[in-house]
Amino acid sequence: MSRQLRLGAFMRPTTIHTGAWRYPGAYPDANFNFAHLKRFAQTLERGRFDAFFMADHLAVLNMPLDALKHSHTVTSFEPLTLLPALAAVTERLGLIATASTTFDAPYHVARRFASLDHISGGRAGWNLVTTSNPDAALNFGLDEHVEHDERYRRAREFFDVVTGLWDSWADDAFIRDTETGTFFDPEKLHVLNYKSENFSVRGPLNIARPVQGWPVIVQAGSSEAGRQIAAETAEVVFTAQTLLADGKRFYADVKGRMEKLGRARDHMKILPAAFVVVGDTLEEALETRARLDTFVHYESGIASLSIALGHDVSGFDPDGPLPEIPETNASRTARQRVVEWAQRDGLTIRQLAQRIGGYSGLEMVGTAKMIADQMEQWLVEDGSDGFNVMFPYLPGGLDDFVEKVIPELQKRGLFRREYEGATLRENLGLPRPENRFFARVN
Amino acid sequence: MSRQLRLGAFMRPTTIHTGAWRYPGAYPDANFNFAHLKRFAQTLERGRFDAFFMADHLAVLNMPLDALKHSHTVTSFEPLTLLPALAAVTERLGLIATASTTFDAPYHVARRFASLDHISGGRAGWNLVTTSNPDAALNFGLDEHVEHDERYRRAREFFDVVTGLWDSWADDAFIRDTETGTFFDPEKLHVLNYKSENFSVRGPLNIARPVQGWPVIVQAGSSEAGRQIAAETAEVVFTAQTLLADGKRFYADVKGRMEKLGRARDHMKILPAAFVVVGDTLEEALETRARLDTFVHYESGIASLSIALGHDVSGFDPDGPLPEIPETNASRTARQRVVEWAQRDGLTIRQLAQRIGGYSGLEMVGTAKMIADQMEQWLVEDGSDGFNVMFPYLPGGLDDFVEKVIPELQKRGLFRREYEGATLRENLGLPRPENRFFARVN
Structure with missing residues (x-):
């Protein structure tokens, strides 16, 4: 069998595109409606997706109200309460929740993911993030946000404490011998006693070892510190490379x-x-893509475009072309990409603003065959092991992907027809971590 | 219609009796098996219970390992991950989770309960507790536990911050006008800006106002400070009075x-x-009760008995009667109750240890009619508004209650045949709180 694509669905909890809620046929309240989310999760499972991946924010997004008021992602469910509910209505889909190491306690985080892993029969994943948003800091009693390196040092230790707590009990600690009345074997309980400058956590965890040993560890950092912590600890890495060359x-x-x-x-x-x-023809797909951008509010779009260019462009003619913009200290890569797009597709400032304001990362627009070609190329050329797919709008964009792209990938032998295992780890082909305190039972 | 009984089911997440897991026909792993818990919740809903009430501990119970190893409650799900999963498989049952104000942040707690309330369509309740367990403190970086009055001052403020965050958005803030692209009305967003010695929380919450306005506020404190905070804020109070006179x-x-x-x-x-x-005859019920106690391990029981008496009784003959015990500084009420039980029922030390080690609060043992009589008396004499029922073992004890006691209560007009409303508040007959920052919309 050829190497297999892994597919996560990046739901936050619905789609990332800021105009999606206005698309004809979309559910404007999808972001906050459990019945809809249940349907999406069940569709993903029918499509044999590896996981439902949920982002998180610990504050209302830091944006002027006049731009923010157009955003459907301003409020949404808390990941660790949504995913257990989705666990109860699915059977094989992985469930990856984002949880911050910056403003929470390792004992709480260890418990919640262990609990989700037991409830779901071994389908939990932890997207371990640090929180840099200064507005989030203000919700947790800090006037200043925590500095980058300090956040990463804390995150690395947080990981050690959480995984240590998950290993509190040997896998076979719970005997439940009704005859003798022995519920667990005290020899198979480990007290962590972790102490450092950042944390003092005694343990043990009051939850049995997770079904997967540890929930799958997911990360998204791309900085030097982020890549290093990923290399040390991550089992899934969520990235944002737009070009195959960068991906490689x-x-x-x-x-x-x-x-x-x-x-x-x-x-x-x-x-x-x-x-x-995805469209039945390239033209149809491009039309959907362009139409979607028309639903991005100009005020939101122009703010995003100005940020991307490092230059206030709100004074320019919205229906004219992008003029020469002086060099600034904005990210050169981001700036260059915007300028290239404007030239390649002949976009006006309004169109450019709506594109940037809608979504501006890697995109695949075309027929199922074209999309499968692109995914296959990334896989074969070691640009990735698969993708975290984002849908243009819900439910239509998701339904189209499952009905059109998935069968094409399956036909090529690139994607499963049935789940390989019962747990997220088994489906992703990841080993089950040994318990650091207890040898594996044979 | 006569005054109605309110019935919660006190699940922790199963039963409190420490011998329950060994009872013939019981599920030894019920405490940690989602399929079982789903069945229990659906049975409670069929019985029209107001709520599934879940306790919590932030540490492995503080008990010598030789006694602890017999306990089925040593590990269990985390309430705020279990209850969303139960929300997805029930329709009307209330879902009350315990969450501590001592070792968590108000922003997290506000989000999780708001999220549970949306997921469940307005069925969430927050059992607001303070945590005095010193072992819990050690799991959260504190070498000493927080002193009683300080815990209550913090809890009171915690309540203000959480409810303030729930009121961040007016009930009608989300317009979702696809035509104009306005998702919410910025005039209907309130920034809390709470600042005190204990908390500094800016807000707003990144979740829409809960379906119930606020999840139902539940408390269990019985101290002076606990009663006062309950009078100020609680909508459901969980108590532990054993005698009707004390209850009144x-x-x-x-x-x-x-x-x-x-x-x-x-x-x-x-x-x-x-x-x-409950039994078909009093004798059958008494036999079940006595049999249940035989499953309490002697080592656990004798430790609990010694604590209740304030005197180490582990050296006495297990099969002899309780001798005179010198006065100690243990609680006189608890001590006296134990002595009375021993005399009334002619119990040996072993039997007494197993009873105390199993469960030692208010109990109702008899036929459905006798149990309904007792419940009715408490209600009519203003001893309570109902009960938090604990079942002797699962699933049998719960099934018996729903099949035998509930119909008897319904026949007397004391308990609903159908849920009155869609939310926990509506079923309990509690008003929906006004938003303190926005006048109600008419």
Whole structure:
């Protein structure tokens, strides 16, 4: 069998495109309606997706109200309360929740993911993030946000504490012998006693070892510190490379770091975000894509465009072309990409603003065959191990993907027809971690 | 219609009796098996229970390992991950989760309960507790536990911050006008900006106002500070009075405090814990009760008995009667109750240890008619507004209650045949809180 694509669905909890809720046939309240989310999760499972991946924010997005008021992602469910509910209405779909190491306690985080893993029969994943948003800090009693390196040091330790707590009990600690009345074997209980400058956590965890040993560890950092912590600890990496060449560089770098640390390359799946718009013809797909952007409010779009260019462009003629913009200290790559788009597709400032304001990362727009070609190329050329797919609008964009792209990938032998296993780990082909305190039982 | 009983099911997440898991026909792993819990919740809903009530601990129970190893409650699900999963498989049952104000952040707690309330369509309740367990403190970086009054001051403020965050958005803030692209009305968003010695929380919450306005506020404190905070804020009070006379005193005291604060007596339901063993005859019920105690391990029982008496009784003959015990500084009420039980029922030390080690609060043992009589008496004499029922073992004890006691209560007009409303508040007959920052929309 050829190498297999891994597909996560990046739901936040619905789609990332800021105009999606206005698209004809979309559910404007999808972001906050459990019945809809249940339907989406069940569709993903029918499509044999590896996982439902949920982002998180610990504050209302930091944006002027006049731009923010157009956003459907301003409020949404909390991931660790939504995913258990989705666990109860699905059977095989993985459930990856984002939880921050910056403003929470390791004991709480360890418990919640262990609990989700038991409830779902081994389908939990933890997207371990640090929180840089200064507005989030203000919701947790801090006037200043925590500095980058300090956040990463804390995150690395947080990981050690959480995984140590997950290992509190041997896998076979619970005997439940009704005859003798012995519920567990005290020899198979470990007290962590972790102490450092950042954390003092005694343990043990009051939850049995997770079904998967540990829930799958997911990360998204792309900085030097982020790549290193991923190489040390991550099993799935969510990335944002827009070009295959960049993807290949990132892939080689992080997998290389893993090997240096003695980890097998296969034990991490690198999954870039991909915004996928499928049509029966290329023209239909391009039309959907363009139409979607018309639903991005100009005020939101122009703010995003100004940020991307590092230059206030709100004074220019919305229906004219993008003039020469002086060099600024904005990211050159981002700036260059915007300028290239404007030239290639002959976009007006309004169209450019709406595109940037809607979504501006890697996108695949075309027929199922074209999309499968593109995905296959990334896989074959070691640009990624699969993708975190984002849908243009719900439910239509998701239904189209499952009905059109998935069968094409299956036909090529690139994607499963049935789930391989019962747990997220088994489906992703990841090993079950040994308990560091207790040898495996044979 | 006569005054109605309110019935919660006190699940932790199963039963409190420490011998329950060994009872013939019981599920030894019920405490940690989602399929079982789903069945229990659906049975409770069929019985028209008001709510599934889930306790919580932030540490492995503080008990010597030799006693602890017999306990089925040593590990269990985390409430705020279990209850969303149960929400997805039930339609009307209330879902009350315990969450501590001592070791968590108000922003997290506000989000999770708001999220549960949306997921469940308005069925969430928050059992607001303070955590005194010193072992819990050690899991959250504190070497000493937080002192009682300080815990209550923090809890009171925690409540203000959480409810303030729930009121971040007016009920009609989300317009979702696809035509104009306005998702919400910025005039209907309130930034809390709470600042005190204990908390600094900016807000707004990134979740829409809960379906119920606020999830139902539940409390269990019985100290002076606990009663006062309950009178100020609680809508359901979980109590542990064993005798009707004590129940009546507590009821009069707390409802009196409410009235002094200008709150209507009806806006709080006082529900003592009641351990209910039902049989087709009294003899059968008594036999079940006695048999259940035989499954309590002697080592656990004798430790609990020694604590209740304030005297180490582990050296006495297990099969002899309880000798005279010198006065100690243990609680006199608890001590006296134990001595009375021993005399009344002619119990040996072993039997007494197993009873105390199994469960030692208010119990109702008998036929459905006898149990209904007892419940009715508490209700009519203002000893309570109903009960938090605890089942002797699962699933049998729960099935018996729903099949035998519920119909008897319904026949007397004391308990609903159908749910009155869609939300927990509606079913409990509690008013929906006004948003303190936005006038109600008419």
